[in-house]
Amino acid sequence: MTTPQASTAHPLIGVLRSGMLMGLGWVACAALAGGAFGALWAVPLLVIWVLLLRRFHGAVEALAHGLARDQAPRD
Secondary structure, three states: OOOHHHHHOOHHHHHHHHHHHHHHHHHHHHHHHHHHHOHHHHHHHHHHHHHHHHHHHHHHHHHHHHHHHHOOOOO
């Protein structure tokens, strides 16, 4: 059973939620690696996380620009 709000939500919201979960997963992974193996393992994981987050942000921005371009102009 879905709520009316979930069915009317824009697909971009789902993409943003996925990105948030992706970001939290990498931070948790770095924290666990840092606790188990030390900072030498945590730092590269955080660097990878930042690079992926920047790429994700660029993809979401490109999607938003594409959606805005496809929308009909409002009067």
